[in-house]
Amino acid sequence: MRERLLSGFDPFVLPFMIGMCFVLLYCLVAFVRLMGQLSRKERRRFFRSLFIPKNIARNVRDIFCDCLLHVKLWKRNPRLGYMHSSIAFGWFMIILLGHIETFLFVPHRAGLFYYPIFFRYFMVMEGTELKGSLLFFLMDFFLAVILSGIALAVYKRIHRAFFGMRRTTRLSLIDLIGLYSLWAIFPLRWIAEGFTANVAGGSFMTIPINWLLRSFMSNPENITAAWWAYSIALGTFMCVLPYSRYMHIPAEMILIPMRNAGLKVRAARRGFALVQIKSCPGCGVCIDACPMGLAGKKNSMDASAYLARQIRRNNQKNYRDIADKCLMCGKCKAVCQVQFDSISVRRLIREAVPYKLAHDYSYLSSYVESGAVSAENPVEVLYYAGCMSAQTPVIPRSVQRLLDTANISYKLMDPDGSICCGRPLILAGRSSQARELIRSNTRIIHSSGCKILIVSCPICYRMFREEYKLKGVQVLHYTEYFDMLIKEGRLAVRQGEERIAYHDPCELGRGCGIYNAPRRALSAAGSLVPVPKEKVESICCGGSLGSLTLSYQERSRIAVGSLKNLTANGPDLVVTACPLCLKTLADASDSTPVKDFAQVLCEHT
Amino acid sequence: MIITDFGYCLAPSNAVKVDKTTDWRFEKLCALESDVLKCIGCGSCTAVCSAGHFSQMNLRQCILSLSRGQWEKSVRSLSRCMLCGKCLMVCPRGINTRHLILSICRIYCPGEGGSNA
Numbered sequence: 248m249r250e251r252l253l254s255g256f257d258p259f260v261l262p263f264m265i266g267m268c269f270v271l272l273y274c275l276v277a278f279v280r281l282m283g284q285l286s287r288k289e290r291r292r293f294f295r296s297l298f299i300p301k302n303i304a305r306n307v308r309d310i311f312c313d314c315l316l317h318v319k320l321w322k323r324n325p326r327l328g329y330m331h332s333s334i335a336f337g338w339f340m341i342i343l344l345g346h347i348e349t350f351l352f353v354p355h356r357a358g359l360f361y362y363p364i365f366f367r368y369f370m371v372m373e374g375t376e377l378k379g380s381l382l383f384f385l386m387d388f389f390l391a392v393i394l395s396g397i398a399l400a401v402y403k404r405i406h407r408a409f410f411g412m413r414r415t416t417r418l419s420l421i422d423l424i425g426l427y428s429l430w431a432i433f434p435l436r437w438i439a440e441g442f443t444a445n446v447a448g449g450s451f452m453t454i455p456i457n458w459l460l461r462s463f464m465s466n467p468e469n470i471t472a473a474w475w476a477y478s479i480a481l482g483t484f485m486c487v488l489p490y491s492r493y494m495h496i497p498a499e500m501i502l503i504p505m506r507n508a509g510l511k512v513r514a515a516r517r518g519f520a521l522v523q524i525k526s527c528p529g530c531g532v533c534i535d536a537c538p539m540g541l542a543g544k545k546n547s548m549d550a551s552a553y554l555a556r557q558i559r560r561n562n563q564k565n566y567r568d569i570a571d572k573c574l575m576c577g578k579c580k581a582v583c584q585v586q587f588d589s590i591s592v593r594r595l596i597r598e599a600v601p602y603k604l605a606h607d608y609s610y611l612s613s614y615v616e617s618g619a620v621s622a623e624n625p626v627e628v629l630y631y632a633g634c635m636s637a638q639t640p641v642i643p644r645s646v647q648r649l650l651d652t653a654n655i656s657y658k659l660m661d662p663d664g665s666i667c668c669g670r671p672l673i674l675a676g677r678s679s680q681a682r683e684l685i686r687s688n689t690r691i692i693h694s695s696g697c698k699i700l701i702v703s704c705p706i707c708y709r710m711f712r713e714e715y716k717l718k719g720v721q722v723l724h725y726t727e728y729f730d731m732l733i734k735e736g737r738l739a740v741r742q743g744e745e746r747i748a749y750h751d752p753c754e755l756g757r758g759c760g761i762y763n764a765p766r767r768a769l770s771a772a773g774s775l776v777p778v779p780k781e782k783v784e785s786i787c788c789g790g791s792l793g794s795l796t797l798s799y800q801e802r803s804r805i806a807v808g809s810l811k812n813l814t815a816n817g818p819d820l821v822v823t824a825c826p827l828c829l830k831t832l833a834d835a836s837d838s839t840p841v842k843d844f845a846q847v848l849c850e851h852t
Numbered sequence: 853m854i855i856t857d858f859g860y861c862l863a864p865s866n867a868v869k870v871d872k873t874t875d876w877r878f879e880k881l882c883a884l885e886s887d888v889l890k891c892i893g894c895g896s897c898t899a900v901c902s903a904g905h906f907s908q909m910n911l912r913q914c915i916l917s918l919s920r921g922q923w924e925k926s927v928r929s930l931s932r933c934m935l936c937g938k939c940l941m942v943c944p945r946g947i948n949t950r951h952l953i954l955s956i957c958r959i960y961c962p963g964e965g966g967s968n969a
């Protein structure tokens with residue numbers, strides 16, 4: 248192969264070059280600003296991790312699997328996975344092969360950005376050589392892969408159920424411009440390369456196009472027109488990229504090393520959070536996953552995809568509204584391909600809301616000093632029912648009966664009224680207030696001299712695990728504790744006939760990763776029936792204290808939807824292990840009884 | 853409003869003072885959390901309140917006072933709330949009590965004076 252144009256330049260490359268330089272400049276500035284937003288420690292940690300071999304390997308693997316192959320989406324739905332990865336991976340391969348071609352045939356042009364992209368325009372083929380035709384074949388092959396992906400993407404706009412999606416992200420104008428220019432790039436490239444295929448070579452895709460085009464368009468002017476169109480499509484795409492969801496392409500390259508360096512979200516719209524927000528491509532997986540969608544069509548506009556968008560747009564009113572609504576169930580993060588930590592972002596947004604009335608917990612000290620739990624006759628086990636369980640007396644009653652049956656000597660931490668664990672405050676973005684409750688509860692727990700703290704509320708449980716530093720005290724959820732007692736043979740449970748559907752409370756399941764202990768214990772009492780969406784995919788009951796603004800009606804609709812999922816396989820009984828889920832689901836159910844975990848065990852002893 | 857004198861009249865209410873209830877704060881509160889208008893004053897929230905166990909926290913009374921425009925004394929009690937959500941679980945009207953409390957804390961500030969701004 249040799250060059251066709253000695254100058255190695257044609258004005259049509261200008262739109263592409265303008266777009267390319269703009270994107271590079273934008274990314275450079277954004278990167279510098281981002282580094283400025285990180286704390287010194289974070290920065291050091293980030294740069295250091297870039298030189299640790301294990302981290303480098305992880306980064307490369309993650310970039311390959313997440314950004315190019317979209318493994319997570321493949322697992323979710325193969326068609327969706329193919330659509331995304333064919334475009335991403337195919338494009339990557341075309342760029343890579345373009346560079347290889349340039350290096351092989353015209354190494355002195357390798358410094359020009361546009362050369363690998365418009366390679367076929369500048370080259371002319373002399374005879375056939377093997378490596379040339381292999382590259383031509385690969386180029387055409389990946390072009391075909393991308394085109395198939397784009398055909399699927401177009402089809403997805405019409406029929407998303409084909410991709411296992413009920414709802415997709417509603418696009419803004421700039422996203423649409425980006426989308427249409429992206430769709431246009433590859434067909435235009437096909438035509439442009441088709442025009443030059445007889446001179447510069449081609450393969451199974453471009454040569455037939457060449458025959459077709461030459462049969463009715465013999466004017467060589469058409470060639471440049473086609474290449475102009477291709478370059479303009481590329482240029483448009485790159486110019487809108489920083490302002491559209493396609494910013495996720497460069498952002499993910501930073502996100503992955505940052506995540507592997509172990510950075511955490513510390514500010515709602517700066518630093519690591521900003522990278523996560525920019526990395527959201529608006530794939531829309533979280534929209535279907537979000538239980539708020541069950542409350543109504545307009546509630547699906549509160550999903551994480553839209554939170555990211557409103558923050559990108561800097562629309563304070565909208566992102567505050569969205570942040571306040573969320574149930575903090577954590578499902579969107581669990582399904583998200585970029586692991587957008589929307590929960591922390593939402594919490595931090597809530598934290599920034601100003602309050603005029605300051606809190607006053609002066610009563611705490613007298614409560615702690617009054618000796619809420621007597622220090623005399625210290626016992627090993629302390630049971631904290633918590634505020635919520637106080638509203639569902641069946642839970643503390645059953646727990647106590649089970650403890651008695653198993654001959655455990657225990658004490659109650661809150662026999663008559665307790666102070667809250669503090670998690671509701673943290674979820675509402677008032678963590679400094681929560682600290683006061685944490686301090687008081689910690690003192691009470693330590694003064695009791697217990698070794699094991701049992702809690703029946705998953706909200707408290709997560710709080711004790713994550714925010715309290717209870718040295719020498721093991722915190723257990725009652726499902727874990729009773730599972731242990733059954734396993735050790737200290738608690739005998741009679742096998743029954745009931746078919747049980749178990750509901751994973753958000754804070755216990757996704758929050759603390761406890762899925763199996765309650766299932767194991769329950770299967771000693773009845774037979775578990777599978778639930779279509781369970782474990783990580785379980786649907787929030789709607790009662791969550793995480794949401795600040797969801798109305799009662801919206802919550803009820805979520806509860807009905809969640810219950811529908813639980814009763815899909817016709818169980819005799821729905822069982823859960825959270826007082827709030829119990830109350831919410833029981834209110835929503837009119838046929839299947841809803842019971843608590845301890846209550847069911849109690850009935851079988 | 854002109855009320856024709858029929859020779860008898862309604863006893864003046866000592867609960868509802870129209871000019872006071874149209875306090876801008878209460879209007880703002882209704883805009884933030886319209887549930888406040890749904891309260892029937894049943895007192896369930898107060899009965900179960902965790903903070904009420906230790907202090908003078910009384911949500912029912914506070915809502916009532918706010919709707920009457922008498923907020924200086926009552927809002928201060930809300931500073932004891934731990935947002936635990938017990939009241940949310942029991943309210944027969946399905947009022948989003950936690951958001952109501954947060955909204956009140958955002959708008960009202962004791963010591964700011966009670967006049968209409």
Ligand code: SF4
Binds near residue numbers: 526530583
């Ligand atoms: S937040 Fe995650 S799941 Fe939701 S649209 Fe963005 S990338 Fe997709």
Ligand code: SF4
Binds near residue numbers: 551573576577589787
């Ligand atoms: S945490 Fe749950 S409720 Fe909130 S946006 Fe995510 S999926 Fe929806």
Ligand code: SF4
Binds near residue numbers: 897901949
């Ligand atoms: S949320 Fe506040 S007002 Fe309601 S029960 Fe708890 S402490 Fe009382």
Ligand code: SF4
Binds near residue numbers: 891892893898945
């Ligand atoms: S429980 Fe509900 S309706 Fe009853 S007083 Fe409290 S807020 Fe009002």
